[in-house]
Amino acid sequence: xxYFNGQGDAEGRxxxxxxxxxxxxxYHCGSIAFGSFLxxxxxxxxxxxxxxxxxxxxxxxxxxxxxxxxTCFMRCVLWCLDQYVxxxxxxxxxxxxxxxxxxxxxxxxxFLLIVRHAGRFASAALIGWIxxxxxxxxxxxxxxxxxxxxxxxxxxxxQQPFLPAGFVVIVAYVVGSLFLSIFSxxxxxxxxxxxxxxxxxxxxxxxxxx
Numbered sequence: 001x002x003y004f005n006g007q008g009d010a011e012g013r014x015x016x017x018x019x020x021x022x023x024x025x026x027y028h029c030g031s032i033a034f035g036s037f038l039x040x041x042x043x044x045x046x047x048x049x050x051x052x053x054x055x056x057x058x059x060x061x062x063x064x065x066x067x068x069x070x071t072c073f074m075r076c077v078l079w080c081l082d083q084y085v086x087x088x089x090x091x092x093x094x095x096x097x098x099x100x101x102x103x104x105x106x107x108x109x110x111f112l113l114i115v116r117h118a119g120r121f122a123s124a125a126l127i128g129w130i131x132x133x134x135x136x137x138x139x140x141x142x143x144x145x146x147x148x149x150x151x152x153x154x155x156x157x158x159q160q161p162f163l164p165a166g167f168v169v170i171v172a173y174v175v176g177s178l179f180l181s182i183f184s185x186x187x188x189x190x191x192x193x194x195x196x197x198x199x200x201x202x203x204x205x206x207x208x209x210x
Contacts, residue, residue: 024097031096031103035089042082049074090185094192117195124191128184136176143172
């Protein structure tokens with residue numbers, strides 16, 4: 001088991017992001033690929049289902065009540081399965097990093113951990129979602145506002161500054177989502193570390209505020 005502080009690991013050796021990347025690529029590349037493969041399989045199943053549903057609608061129409069019920073039910077089931085696989089895969093990756101396990105044991109360990117501490121994970125997910133929405137809204141709003149100010153001051157001949165500002169807002173949403181997803185992943189990893197230290201009674205260096 002490895003515990004890290006601001007100065008290095010338990011034996012005083014320096015640690016860095018590059019070291020983590022090296023360990024992930026060298027020791028756990030197969031686990032990462034397997035988790036990504038599961039997500040890709042579920043996504044492909046959803047795409048195939050939507051394709052078949054679209055073809056059926058083109059041939060027979062979509063007026064049948066039974067067709068609507070079955071389609072709605074299957075979409076709901078596939079969406080829930082997709083969200084579940086993504087959630088378990090995300091937490092499995094964290095367990096892989098913490099315990100140096102393969103994907104399947106890590107996924108099972110993360111599932112048991114979430115079941116035991118469902119309230120904590122639900123609270124962390126809710127708080128993380130609120131912070132991500134606030135962060136995305138702030139990034140998008142500031143980006144659009146600054147774009148309008150720049151256009152009005154530097155390009156007064158532009159009559160509709162809201163069109164380029166809208167494009168900038170879309171790009172800002174994509175960029176903000178990418179960066180804030182790392183924040184969300186980090187929060188979940190910290191929660192895993194805290195619960196693991198609490199369950200094992202370990203004296204790992206952690207802020208007392210936790």
